Structure formats: C-alpha cells, structure tokens
Amino acid sequence: MAISSADLLQGTLQILILKALLADSTHGYGIARWIEETTGDVLQIEEGSLYPALRRLEDKRFVESEWGVSTNNRRARYYSLTAAGRAHLRREASAWTRFSSAVTRVLRADPSLG
Amino acid sequence: MAGWKHRLPFFKPDVRADVDDELRFHLDARIAEYESRGYPHAEAVRMARGRFGDPDRVRQALETHDLARVRHTERREYMDQLLHDVRIAMRGLRRTPWFTLTVLATLAIGLGANAAVFSVVSRVLIDPLPYHDPERLVLLYSSSARDSRGFVSPNEIQQLQRSSRSLTSVAAFGWYAGYTYVGDRETLSWQGVSVGPNFFQTLGVRPALGRLIDERDVDGGAAKVVVLSHGLWRQAFGGDPDVIGRAIRLGDARWTVIGVAAPDFAPPARAPQIWTPLDLRQFLGDRRADAPILQAVARLADDVPLSRAQSEIRLVGERAAASGAPSPLPLTLLAVPIRDAIVGDVRPMLLVVMGAALLVLALACVNVAGLFLARATARGREMAVRAALGAGPWRIARQLVTETTVLGVAGGAIGVLLAYWSRTALLRLGALVLPATGAPPSIDGPVVAFVCLTSMLIGIAAGVIPALVAARGRLSPTLVDGNRGATGGRASVRAGRVLVAGQMALALLLLVGAGLLGRTLFALEHTSLGFDASRHVLSVTVALPRSYATPDSQVRFFSDWLSRIRAVRGVQAAGVIGISPWNGWNHEPIQIEHGPDGASASIQATVGRASDGYLAAVGTALVDGRAFEASDRAGSLPVALVSERFARLAWPGRRPIGERVRLDGAEREWRTVVGVAADVRENASRDLDATIYVPAWQSPQRWYEALIRTSGDAAALVPAVRSEARALDPTLPVLAPRTLDEILSVSLASTRLPVVFTTAFALLALVLSALGVYGIVAYSVALRTRELGIRAALGGKRADIVRLVLSEGLVTAVAGTAIGAVLAILSSRLLTKLLVGVTPRDPATFAAAAGVLLAVSVAACLIPARRATRISPVDALRSE
Numbered sequence: 001m002a003i004s005s006a007d008l009l010q011g012t013l014q015i016l017i018l019k020a021l022l023a024d025s026t027h028g029y030g031i032a033r034w035i036e037e038t039t040g041d042v043l044q045i046e047e048g049s050l051y052p053a054l055r056r057l058e059d060k061r062f063v064e065s066e067w068g069v070s071t072n073n074r075r076a077r078y079y080s081l082t083a084a085g086r087a088h089l090r091r092e093a094s095a096w097t098r099f100s101s102a103v104t105r106v107l108r109a110d111p112s113l114g
Numbered sequence: 115m116a117g118w119k120h121r122l123p124f125f126k127p128d129v130r131a132d133v134d135d136e137l138r139f140h141l142d143a144r145i146a147e148y149e150s151r152g153y154p155h156a157e158a159v160r161m162a163r164g165r166f167g168d169p170d171r172v173r174q175a176l177e178t179h180d181l182a183r184v185r186h187t188e189r190r191e192y193m194d195q196l197l198h199d200v201r202i203a204m205r206g207l208r209r210t211p212w213f214t215l216t217v218l219a220t221l222a223i224g225l226g227a228n229a230a231v232f233s234v235v236s237r238v239l240i241d242p243l244p245y246h247d248p249e250r251l252v253l254l255y256s257s258s259a260r261d262s263r264g265f266v267s268p269n270e271i272q273q274l275q276r277s278s279r280s281l282t283s284v285a286a287f288g289w290y291a292g293y294t295y296v297g298d299r300e301t302l303s304w305q306g307v308s309v310g311p312n313f314f315q316t317l318g319v320r321p322a323l324g325r326l327i328d329e330r331d332v333d334g335g336a337a338k339v340v341v342l343s344h345g346l347w348r349q350a351f352g353g354d355p356d357v358i359g360r361a362i363r364l365g366d367a368r369w370t371v372i373g374v375a376a377p378d379f380a381p382p383a384r385a386p387q388i389w390t391p392l393d394l395r396q397f398l399g400d401r402r403a404d405a406p407i408l409q410a411v412a413r414l415a416d417d418v419p420l421s422r423a424q425s426e427i428r429l430v431g432e433r434a435a436a437s438g439a440p441s442p443l444p445l446t447l448l449a450v451p452i453r454d455a456i457v458g459d460v461r462p463m464l465l466v467v468m469g470a471a472l473l474v475l476a477l478a479c480v481n482v483a484g485l486f487l488a489r490a491t492a493r494g495r496e497m498a499v500r501a502a503l504g505a506g507p508w509r510i511a512r513q514l515v516t517e518t519t520v521l522g523v524a525g526g527a528i529g530v531l532l533a534y535w536s537r538t539a540l541l542r543l544g545a546l547v548l549p550a551t552g553a554p555p556s557i558d559g560p561v562v563a564f565v566c567l568t569s570m571l572i573g574i575a576a577g578v579i580p581a582l583v584a585a586r587g588r589l590s591p592t593l594v595d596g597n598r599g600a601t602g603g604r605a606s607v608r609a610g611r612v613l614v615a616g617q618m619a620l621a622l623l624l625l626v627g628a629g630l631l632g633r634t635l636f637a638l639e640h641t642s643l644g645f646d647a648s649r650h651v652l653s654v655t656v657a658l659p660r661s662y663a664t665p666d667s668q669v670r671f672f673s674d675w676l677s678r679i680r681a682v683r684g685v686q687a688a689g690v691i692g693i694s695p696w697n698g699w700n701h702e703p704i705q706i707e708h709g710p711d712g713a714s715a716s717i718q719a720t721v722g723r724a725s726d727g728y729l730a731a732v733g734t735a736l737v738d739g740r741a742f743e744a745s746d747r748a749g750s751l752p753v754a755l756v757s758e759r760f761a762r763l764a765w766p767g768r769r770p771i772g773e774r775v776r777l778d779g780a781e782r783e784w785r786t787v788v789g790v791a792a793d794v795r796e797n798a799s800r801d802l803d804a805t806i807y808v809p810a811w812q813s814p815q816r817w818y819e820a821l822i823r824t825s826g827d828a829a830a831l832v833p834a835v836r837s838e839a840r841a842l843d844p845t846l847p848v849l850a851p852r853t854l855d856e857i858l859s860v861s862l863a864s865t866r867l868p869v870v871f872t873t874a875f876a877l878l879a880l881v882l883s884a885l886g887v888y889g890i891v892a893y894s895v896a897l898r899t900r901e902l903g904i905r906a907a908l909g910g911k912r913a914d915i916v917r918l919v920l921s922e923g924l925v926t927a928v929a930g931t932a933i934g935a936v937l938a939i940l941s942s943r944l945l946t947k948l949l950v951g952v953t954p955r956d957p958a959t960f961a962a963a964a965g966v967l968l969a970v971s972v973a974a975c976l977i978p979a980r981r982a983t984r985i986s987p988v989d990a991l992r993s994e
Contacts, residue, residue, distance in 0.1 A: 027136075027139065027140070028136065028139075028140050029139065029140045029143040029144065032140070032144075033147075044165075046165070046166070046167040047140065047144070047165050047166045047167065048137075048166045048167035048168065048169060048171070048172040049167060049172075051136070051137070051172055051175075051176055052172065052175050052176065052179070055176065055179050055180075059183075067132075070139065070143075072143075072146075074139055074142075075135055075139070076135075076136070076139045077132070077135075077136045077139075
C-alpha cells in the first residue's frame with residue numbers, strides 16, 4: 001500500500017526531510033531517493049513538494065543550503081541540517097513516536113478488528 | 115564560493131536561474147535513474163514528471179519565496195551597515211564637541227529660519243484658502259488708470275448677476291460700519307460688514323452654529339439679523355450656544371442673532387465682528403446705483419477659464435456704464451483670483467524674505483561643507499588607516515556622508531524647535547502685514563517635511579565634497595612618509611577656498627538686499643507726507659445712526675462735539691474729514707471754470723470733505739488765503755481750498771484765490787477758491803496728490819473721521835473724546851481710536867518686515883562667512899606650520915608673515931565678494947517692486963556692503979595671522 005504525499009501532513013514531510021539530512025547533507029533529489037529507499041517506496045511523496053518544504057525549513061533555520069557540485073559534475077544545491085534542526089528533529093521524533101504508539105495501542109484494544 | 119556575490123552592492127543573485135538549475139537537476143537525475151533501469155527515454159521523462167508534480171507551480175512558488183528572501187536580506191544588511199555607520203559617526207562627533215556644536219548651531223539657525231519663514235509662506239501663498247473650491251473664486255474690481263482695485267457699483271453687480279454666463283454667482287458685500295452693542299453690563303463698539311444674501315453661499319462656507327445670511331434675510335428689505343464672528347461669540351457671549359435666536363441691541367434697534375461663523379472663516383477683506391444682510395435693491399433706485407460703493411465676490415462657472423470670464427465681465431461693465439450716468443473716468447471691470455486679491459500685495463515681500471532665508475541656508479550648507487572638509491583633511495591619517503585596512507573609497511565616502519547626515523538631521527530637529535519657539539514673535543511681526551487666510555501659521559506637517567528633506571539634502575551635499583577629497587587624498591602617501599597629508603591638505607585648502615568664496619558671494623547678496631531695503635525704509639520714514647503723522651494727532655471715527663436723518667442734525671452733532679473736544683485740556687485743534695488721505699481718499703474729476711488757457715478744463719484730484727480745524731489738527735500748512743471756518747456751511751458761499759500742486763496744474767502762473775471750481779457731475783454751483791494748502795501724499799510710497807478740500811458742512815454726511823491735536827500723547831485723549839460724544843448721545847460708538855503714527859506705521863510695516871528679516875539674515879551671513887574665512891585661513895596656517903617656522907628661523911619679519919597669511923585670506927574674500935557683486939547686479943532687480951528712493955543697482959549700497967564684508971574678512975584673517983607670527987621655529991620643526 002502506498003501513501004501519497006497529499007495524505008502526509010506538512011509537519012510529517014518536514015520530519016522526513018530532517019531525518020534524511022541527519023546522516024549527510026544532500027540535494028533535493030538525494031532526499032527523495034533516501035525517503036524512497038528507506039520506506040521501500042511506501043511513502044510516495046510528490047517530489048516537487050519537497051522544495052517549498054525545504055524553503056520553509058530554511059526560513060526557520062533548521063536547514064541551510066549551499067551550491068555545490070554533484071557526483072555527475074553538475075551544479076546542485078546541497079542542504080544540510082543545522083544544530084537547531086537536529087534539536088527540532090529530536091523533539092518531533094519523540095512526539096511522533098509517542099503519538100504513533102498511542103494510536104497503535106488504540107487500534108490493538110478490544111474488540112480487535114479481526 | 116557563494117559569498118562573493120553578496121559583497122558587491124549592485125549584484126543581485128540570479129534567483130530565477132538558481133531555481134531553474136535546482137529543479138532541472140532533480141528531474142534530470144530522476145530521468146537518468148529510470149533510464150538506467152531500462153525505460154526508454156520518453157517513458158522515463160513521463161514517469162519523472164509524474165513523480166515530481168507540476169514543475170511550473172513549484173518553480174513559481176520558489177521564485178517568489180527566494181526573491182522576497184533576497185530583498186529581506188539586502189534590507190537587513192543595509193540597515194545593519196547604516197546603524198553601524200551612525201554609531202561610528204556619533205562616536206566621532208562626540209570626540210570633537212566644539213566642531214559638532216558649531217555645525218549644529220549653524221544648521222539649526224539656517225534651518226530654523228527657513229522653517230519659520232516657510233510656515234508663513236506656505237500658509238499665505240500655498241495652503242488652500244478656507245473656502246469651497248477657492249481656485250474658482252474671484253473678486254471684482256473696477257479698475258481705472260489710477261486705482262486698479264476700485265469698488266464696484268450696485269448697478270454693475272446687478273448686471274453681472276443677471277447676464278453673466280461665466281460667473282455662477284455674484285455676491286455683493288459692503289464696507290465697514292460701526293455698531294454700538296448695548297449689553298446688560300457694557301456698551302461695545304463692533305465693526306460690521308453687510309453682505310448680500312448669496313455671499314456665504316458663493317464662498318461655500320458653513321457656520322459653526324445656527325445659519326448664515328441667505329435669501330430669507332432680504333425678502334422685502336434687509337432684515338435685522340446678524341451673524342457673529344467666532345471670536346466675538348467667544349469673547350462677548352462666552353461661547354454660549356443659546357445665543358442663536360437671541361435679540362441683541364445694536365444702536366437704537368433690536369437685532370436677532372442667527373448664526374456664528376466658523377472659527378477659521380476669513381472673509382476676503384479685513385475681518386469684521388459681525389455680518390448683516392445687504393439688499394442690493396435699496397441702492398438701485400437712486401443715484402447710488404452707479405456709485406462705486408460695494409465690493410463683490412463671484413464664483414467662476416466650471417470649465418470657464420479666467421480669461422473668458424474676464425472678457426465677458428468687461429463687456430457687462432461697459433454696458434452697465436453706458437446705461438448708467440456717464441462716468442468721466444474710463445473704468446474697467448476686473449476679475450482677480452481671490453488669492454491674488456488677498457495676498458497679492460504681500461507676495462513679493464514674502465518671496466524676498468523666503469529668498470533671504472534660503473540664501474542663509476545655502477550659506478550654512480557651504481559653511482558646514484567647509485568645516486567638514488577641514489575635519490576630513492585633519493583626519494587624513496585616520497582615513498588612510500581605514501583605507502589600508504581594506505575600506506574601499508565607497509565605504510569611506512559613505513561613512514563621511516553618514517556623519518554629515520546625522521548632523522544635518524539633528525540640526526534640522528533643533529531648527530524646528532527654534533522655529534516653533536520663535537513662532538509667536540514671527541506672528542506679531544507679521545500680524546500687521548499678513549492677510550487673514552484661515553488659521554494662523556503653524557509648524558506643522560509640510561514645514562517639518564520641508565526641513566527634514568532640506569536637512570537630509572544638506573547632510574548629503576555637505577558630505578560629498580569632503581568625501582571626494584578624502585577619496586583623492588587616499589592616493590597621497592599619507593601613511594608612508596607621515597607628513598600629515600600635505601598633498602591632500604593643499605587640495606582641501608583649495609576646495610576650502612572655493613567654499614569660502616561661495617560664502618562671501620552669498621553674504622554679499624544678502625548684505626546688498628538688506629542695504630537696499632533698509633535704504634527704502636529710511637527713505638519712506640523720512641518722506642514728508644504733508645501732514646504730521648505723529649503721536650500728537652488722534653484719529654477717531656463716528657458714524658451717526660439713521661435717526662440723524664437731516665443734514666442739520668448731522669452738522670449740529672459734529673460741530674457741537676468738536677467744540678466740546680476743543681475745550682478739553684491740552685487739545686490744540688480738532689476737525690473732521692470725510693475720507694482722509696491715509697484712508698485712501700476719493701479721486702474725482704474736478705471742473706475748472708477757467709483753466710490754464712482760460713477755457714474750462716477738468717483735472718483729477720483727491721477730494722477732502724473737511725471741517726474747520728482739520729488742517730490745523732493734522733498739521734497741513736496753509737500757504738495762501740484762509741482756511742475753512744465754522745461759518746462755511748449750507749447756505750453760505752460755496753468755497754474750496756486747493757493744494758499747491760492742484761493750483762499749479764489748474765492755473766499755472768496765476769494766484770488761485772478767487773478762481774472757481776466744482777465737483778464734476780455732483781454739483782451745479784461753482785465753488786470759489788479761498789485758500790491754498792500744502793501738498794499731501796497718501797503714504798510715503800505715493801506721489802504728492804493734487805488735492806481739493808470742500809467744507810464738510812456744505813454737504814454733510816453721517817460719518818466722519820475726527821482728528822484731534824494735542825501737545826502730549828494723543829492716545830491719552832481717547833476717554834475724553836468718548837465721553838464728550840456720549841454726553842451728546844449716550845449710544846454713539848467712537849470707533850478705531852489710533853494716533854496717526856500708528857496708522858502710518860502700518861503702511862510702513864510691509865516695508866519694515868522684509869527689512870527686519872533681510873537685515874537679520876545678512877548679519878547671520880556675515881558671522882557665518884567670517885567663521886568660514888577664519889576657519890580656512892587658520893587651517894592653512896596650521897598646515898604650513900613648518901614652512902612658516904622655517905621662514906621665521908631664516909629671519910622672516912613678522913610683518914611679512916602677517917602679509918603672507920592676510921593676502922591668502924583676502925584673495926579669497928575679494929574673489930568671493932566680486933562674484934557676489936556680479937550675482938547681486940544680476941538679481942537685485944527682483945527687488946524693484948519693493949524699493950523706493952533707491953535703484954536696485956545703487957552703487958553706494960553695493961560699495962558699503964562690499965566694504966563691510968571685506969572689513970569683517972580682514973578681521974577674521976588677523977587672528978590666524980597673529981598666531982602665525984608666534985610660531986616658534988623649534989616647535990614648528992618638532993611638530994613634524
């Protein structure tokens with residue numbers, strides 16, 4: 001089952017992006033590929049929507065960007081996580097985990113869905 | 115990599131290309147990925163697009179966002195730098211308090227003077243008058259060769275009301291009439307103007323309370339209703355709103371108050387205290403129909419240009435003249451825009467004052483530029499250090515301009531305060547001269563905006579010259595050889611000399627202007643008027659109510675009153691006159707029975723309807739024959755006095771006594787000339803009149819101006835004169851008591867005002883330019899300390915050194931003065947309208963102005979010159 005990006009809440013998309021940047025700075029396409037590979041293409045985000053989200057994160061100083069050269073020698077904009085972004089990701093991740101485990105508990109409660 | 119673009123001030127990062135690159139990179143990478151998985155190219159493109167969404171929408175969103183961000187960043191960087199510059203400027207200015215204070219004072223005075231003057235100028239010449247659509251209002255005059263602003267006749271007004279297409283409404287208004295208000299506790303004299311029923315509607319004004327005069331009030335004759343001025347309402351009725359509908363007693367009749375005018379209502383003439391209705395029809399039946407006894411205001415129809423209205427009005431005037439009694443004077447009806455009618459006389463004067471203020475401001479700017487120039491050069495080393503540390507010329511110039519702008523703005527702020535404080539004094543000076551045009555001048559938005567703008571401009575302008583010099587001076591080896599920037603110093607001394615010469619030129623312009631106006635005032639004050647305009651002569655006016663209907667009763671009152679006044683202690687003479695010279699007496703055509711060549715002739719003369727005692731009271735000399743006597747009254751031989759000029763014109767070479775004349779049109783009987791009086795002029799700026807006097811009691815009227823001469827201060831006679839009038843008639847108002855010197859000083863006030871201002875400004879200019887000369891010479895002496903020291907060491911005489919320094923300053927001063935003289939010759943003609951008894955290029959005034967300026971310059975040079983002689987050679991060498 002695939003979840004389209006329309007279903008993804010804005011905040012969720014931002015968490016995905018921040019998480020994607022946690023390991024290393026990369027360009028927008030790299031973020032898209034990371035999400036694709038990590039989720040097994042379950043979360044099929046509309047890739048165009050990554051960029052406005054990146055701008056918003058930049059405005060909040062959670063990420064910063066710089067022009068660089070990609071592996072195939074092309075000019076590309078690289079995004080990296082800031083310290084503020086890392087802290088934000090940590091907060092959001094724990095909130096998300098609590099939220100999702102709560103929803104899971106609700107779904108597991110009696111009577112079961114069968 | 116990315117950073118270098120932001121350092122260049124005019125380079126904007128190319129947002130569009132960046133967004134394009136970023137999105138294309140993404141799509142290309144995705145396409146390549148699909149192709150590597152074996153999809154054909156077209157399919158790969160389709161899939162990548164599908165996965166991306168609408169690229170155009172994304173691109174647009176990103177471009178909008180990025181552009182806004184770039185703008186925001188630029189703004190912040192700019193503000194940061196500005197704040198930084200301002201902080202540095204403030205620090206620098208605090209380090210040199212004397213310099214800062216001098217500049218602030220110079221700017222504050224220059225800007226303050228301008229703010230004050232501009233507040234008056236904008237109120238009088240620029241702000242809209244307090245009427246509805248004032249641009250379409252005109253005042254109507256009947257214009258003759260002698261008087262372009264004559265009153266108009268009831269007949270003319272009616273013709274215009276009936277047949278004019280270019281005027282939507284024409285309203286008559288009358289002259290001033292005295293009313294005695296008999297209140298519960300007090301009796302007051304009020305001045306009133308009667309106005310046509312459409313007067314207020316034509317002006318398009320609303321009342322503060324109640325209603326204004328309209329058609330209802332002249333339905334079947336003028337009703338006894340009054341509109342109060344706002345000031346009177348506050349003063350006499352304490353601002354009581356219940357005054358509307360109240361009956362008040364004016365003279366011997368009861369009048370009903372119907373309204374109160376708005377506080378800012380300024381009538382298109384001197385402001386009265388009350389307005390009463392005027393019914394034009396009352397004049398149309400009799401001989402007054404064609405007499406110039408009324409004023410008129412009219413509104414131009416929409417889309418009708420003044421020129422078209424003017425030609426139509428002239429035609430109507432000609433028709434009215436043809437239908438009425440033949441007028442010996444060729445009269446033209448004239449429509450004058452209401453602003454010109456109200457402020458026309460003061461405009462040249464205000465413009466001169468404004469021009470003088472602007473000259474002072476220009477001078478202050480030049481002065482400040484000079485001060486900053488000297489400062490910048492003195493700081494040559496600081497600038498060189500900054501440049502060495504990587505500050506570009508652009509950055510250093512910006513720093514200098516910031517410094518001057520900070521001072522400019524601060525000076526402007528202080529200037530506005532100065533103007534605000536001096537406002538009262540200014541109003542008092544202007545009150546005599548300035549027409550009422552709504553609320554009094556105030557230091558408000560436009561004035562502050564004017565000062566802000568000017569002070570910013572000054573700041574920038576004053577900073578640019580030193581900035582340019584600093585940018586050039588950077589090339590000099592200031593740091594390398596440490597010789598105090600001799601090269602930059604010389605360059606700035608040259609620039610400084612140019613500035614000082616400019617100051618001299620401006621100061622000379624002001625001095626010449628002040629001199630010319632001052633001589634005009636002197637000439638006017640010392641022009642013989644032909645009467646004694648002193649504090650020894652009192653003028654009062656009495657207007658009898660309608661109950662004095664017969665000539666007999668009028669003559670009885672005035673002659674009784676005069677003989678009672680003559681009995682008062684200290685009174686030397688007393689008499690009355692219908693319209694006096696200083697009130698702009700009538701000009702009428704006079705028939706001469708036997709003129710210069712024996713045949714009958716007609717000449718224009720001013721007519722004084724005077725009683726016995728008048729000539730003695732005002733001090734006009736009797737040259738030949740006899741003056742009027744109490745016995746010259748109705749029934750006795752009709753007589754006349756003529757002035758010397760009249761006699762010369764009418765009977766050249768003959769003795770006038772016994773010749774016969776008569777007032778053209780109005781009289782059947784010839785009058786016999788019984789005496790000759792000295793010539794008189796209306797005021798100092800007018801020529802001598804040809805005058806004829808006829809005895810007041812031979813054609814009496816209900817109101818007269820009485821003149822009373824005493825040996826002491828005539829103003830002290832006012833209570834006695836009042837009580838003598840009340841003894842005869844308790845309700846009678848005695849109006850407008852003033853001494854003749856007061857009255858005449860009003861006519862000089864319009865000359866005195868620009869004289870006071872230009873003189874003050876010229877003195878200011880003198881001080882500023884003296885400071886400028888002193889500054890540049892002192893600076894140059896400081897720069898040449900070593901040279902002068904060596905000269906002294908080599909045995910140079912003190913006198914030689916003084917001469918050296920003096921000549922340097924004087925060359926500049928003379929050059930500036932010469933330039934100023936040329937400018938003054940070219941521009942002084944602008945003053946022509948204001949000058950009397952002196953030509954705009956009066957050599958004496960020019961010489962005196964130049965002399966004063968040069969003398970002050972020499973004095974200013976002497977201080978640094980003396981200092982130069984005291985330079986000790988040892989110190990001079992050590993100082994390097």
